[in-house]
Amino acid sequence: MATPEHDHGKSSPAPSSSGSSAGDAKDGNGGGYNAGIAVFSYIIGGIIVWSLIGWGLDYLWGTRWIVLLGALLGAAGGFYLSHMHGLTRQGTPSGGNKAGRGPSQDGAQ
Template sequence: MSKDKHPGKNEPGTPEPMPGPAAVPGENSDGGYNAGMAVFSYIIGGIIVWSLIGWGLDYLWGTRWIVLAGALLGAAGGFYLSHMHGLTSSRKPTGGNGAASGPSEDGNSNAK
């Protein structure tokens, strides 16, 4: 009698293949990391810059609350910038051909 071979099962003693994006070399596997760092930089940069502006205005005007308003404005502005750059969207283009990827496949364009 012979042993039944089950497709998808490894022989005993052979290592299992690694799942996930790490198993696909050559792909842009750090795109999520880069986008996350860009979002973090926009938000932290906005908070720092607008807090310093608020601190300066507080010093000039003798108030104490503009630095907090500057920090909130900087965080909102950083998130807005990252959203406008398309870094906060979790949607991916479907079908592989987006409108911004180039001319249509048949070569026709709307320009006349």
């Protein structure tokens, strides 16, 4: 029984070390993907929610056009939210090149 525990202990560090390097690669390149998924979910979520609200108002008032207005309002609202959360900006990532933004803060010249 001591042998399986010992083998399990040896195999455990190897996947975690390769998992952390794979996780580091995902963290470095996954920011754009995660931001894209967030923008997509804001827009689709806005369309769904405001379309349902429009559909309910259409049902109550006997109209047929408020659902379309709700979908457009939801798409615009989703894009607005994603823009306000900074997901649609195309700037340098944090830690990027900040040369030309002023003198260094450490006093060195």
